[in-house]
Amino acid sequence: MKVKPVYWKDIGGMKEIKERLQMCIERPLRNPKIFKKVNLPCPRGILLFGPPGCCKTTLARGLATACDANFFVANPAQIYSAFVGESEKNITELFYQARLCAPSIIFLDELDCLVVKRQFDTKSQGIGEKVLSTLLNEMDGFGTRTEFQKNLKWQTLLNCDEYLEEEMPQSDQVIVVAATNRPDLIDDALLRPGRFDVVLYVPAPNFEERESILHALTSKMPISKVDFRKLAEETQLFSGADLKNLCNKAAMNALRKNMNAEFITEENFEEALKNSQPSITRKQVDKYERLASKYGPVITQR
Template structure:
């Protein structure tokens, strides 16, 4: 996915795109409306589903379309052989997100980063999980500094909403939602869980049309037939198919 990719560059998944925009775009761009009706702004959205189904691409395209600060991290970016470094990196990451609000903070393969406390021994993953839960709850963040950040990015509004992480929405992606701790999935942290399924026939056709938009096709190429014969292909598989044909 290129830096300036749009949601329209991702074939199919119209309902997923709409739900993602409603959960992320509206709270970040129209916080006054949420405050007016007394609605809490969602803190996080979890995208889960099989690999290669455009979970990462959806987050990147949404941030590009909204023109907001986009921070992307994975377990490899945060882990360190030194005790306490990973937790410190989590705190610094959220601090950068608050300073750059409105911000989309994307955590890829979150199951590798935090996992579940019931599936393993205590260690760095549990400490990182505790740090992530603390930051998402806003514990230890000075309210005055948050109010200043909010006034800066919303044009010096006089009222600051009660949320600590105002202007920050966390989007996470995983192939293994069963490996995540229940404390992370409760409302108030990841408020919305969106399943990104393998593309169906209509979605595969839409993906093929997007992928072949700039590829000269012969008269014998039938995209509808290809969509029918590529059952269980993911979006990544469809992209690889087009690359193989062109090479």
């Protein structure tokens, strides 16, 4: 899938997270030999979690641009189907295609809506649990395509390793990146090493990051003498999405005052700020910090 490119420079702040993603994904995909030499496998999966609007999806897009790998995006609406067995098949097909086109990145957005925690006290499996079990199999590299199962030649040669290697696309160089606001709803089986073996906390931006995000978001806007440091101080608990909204409002204010305005001024930003609220609460931040200390290894920036 072609995604609108997002370059690392378009993403403000997040220095440590960007470096981590480059080390875990970009470099192994670009230079697999260097990592093979020290027998270091690529991580199978990376889970990004944090409050809404704080750059998880944008980071995944940045990664796709930087790696120049094939990028497969799957959100729950694309995977789930009303027909029996179809949702599991969609997951299987997704991994199959990603393996065929390797190196590739599969991005599972809103992972908590895609798979549910298994309930050990109920006998029958719900659709969410079946999707989870298919995803676990695929991440372990055991997924098979339905067409293969129907194929007699495939079945008779199932014990032949050579044939397996030749015909079945391998899962090396297929990395799964997932994003969620609710890591507490993710089944523990997905978080064990070998599946999502790197869990990264993407927190709400701090003061310096807000300043850097404001610079990144306004890099293509005609700005006249706006003190972004001051603005960053005044936007505590604003997410990246809130800051983007603030910049859009400021631009709109400039046009409302003068349809031929050439610049967006500090006054336009201050006016926009009066009509803006942070979408993140202190309580939410505390909750995410607690989750961050549970789902290590993580980057906690404050």
